[in-house]
Amino acid sequence: MQVFFRTPNGRLVARQLLDTLTLDDFIKTAGDVLGTTIRDEILSWRYTVGSKPLDVKNAKEFDKCKQHIIKECNIFVLGRLLGGSTFPDTLQTIVEQQLEDELDKVATHSSECSICLDTDTDCLKACCVWMCSEDFKSWILDKQFKTSCILCSKVIMLKDIFKSPEYIATVQALEDEKQLLQNMDCQRCLNCNVLMHNETMSSCQTCVKCHRLFCFFCNRNWNAATMLNRQNSCGKECVYETMLSFQLVRFHYKRDMKIPSRRTCPRCFNFGAYDGKCKYHSCTVCKFTFCFLCLEEENECKRIHKSQYDHACVRTPVSQTYSMFPRLVSL
Structure with missing residues (x-):
């Protein structure tokens, strides 16, 4: 079957894989794509099919996840960081640039x-x-x-x-990459655009390609004077820390009651602000309606807490934590 490898710099490489694929077969093909026969170099990269990780260091585990490798799928090659997110324009640009030529066909x-x-x-x-x-x-x-x-x-x-399988695969890869980059532990370098996976979740990382020192989560150049090298965040201005934090503001219906100024949607992780009305917020992206205080879906909030739109369901707003964000590799 034909599959498409997406190298860290976004290059598309088509290869044939056997239906009876083994880990050794995969490693040999991956080495051919990367231009090396050194097994340690091949294993130094992480491989995913769309947003599903492939375990290439254990044959038994690889056999369990190779079912995701299907005809004309996209296999991403990510740099491992041992030591969120802005969506890159690499594949988006390629798709838009090639669209004119594809329409001619x-x-x-x-x-x-x-x-x-x-x-x-x-x-x-x-x-x-x-x-x-x-x-x-x-x-x-x-x-x-x-x-x-x-x-x-x-x-x-x-x-x-469209008539070209390669173009269809590129468009599908664009969607796969969007899904991949929704994972907190996946990121692209803003300098060289290489795709990377954070295996320790430390904020201070060095790009595997251009060697830029940066915060993995907010993608800013590292500043030792203002940033902290810790897990999940480099400080109060970092992306995910901002998405979890809030201030208490006056509730519209009861001036003596406080409500969080902003929340992250529990379903799609879109960031939204309190609109100065009731405590129920309808996400502008996925349309999920949830309570800004207890974070339960509206009907569940009403059922569990016997609450209404203008009443407090909990004494203290429920906190959101880093564990809520999706990851390529589970904790």
Whole structure:
């Protein structure tokens, strides 16, 4: 089966793997991709399929997780840091730059564009509608390639539009990388863009490629005078520490009651502020509605605490901890 290796600098390398893949087969192929036959060098990198880690140091554990290696999947190669997050534009840029060339490969037909209504242009078909290339580009980029038909709402698969397996794999890799970087222990260097995994969760780290000294979590250059080398955070201005902290502000319905000024959504980890109304907050990303005081889903808060939108359900706001954030490798 054909798979795609994504090297730390974002390069795409296609390789064939046997259906009866063993750990030694995988290591040999990975070495070929990395340009080395030295086993220790190959094992110095971490490998993931999308957001699923592969254990390449133990054959028995590798056999348990190799089920995730399927036809045309993306295998990411990450640098190990022994000693969050801003999304990089590497794959995003590649996808956008190659989109024009890929659209040239798609069959078009002289038709009226359903978006701009231009009748004198070549259009491509997206399920039930015809679009000119410019409107199609704007539409699919705005939807981040997660598209459904404008008319019938049917989900449109990438293979239904694009002809190149390599491009489809690149688009899928972009989504896989977004999922990967939602993990607290995964990050990209802002200087050289190398993808890395933090195995100790210490904040002060040295990039495996450009050797920049930086905070792994907020990705700022390391400043020994203002930053602390500790787990999960370099200090009060660090990303995840900010997402967990809050101040108590006056509650709209009861002036003698206090409520957290901001919270992180327990479901998708989006950061949101108290809007000066009731204690229930609807996340702008995943639409999960939860209580700013006890962090329970709205209906659960009402059921467990017999509480309402304008009453306190707990005496002290429940604290959120670093353990709530997803990680590639579980604690």
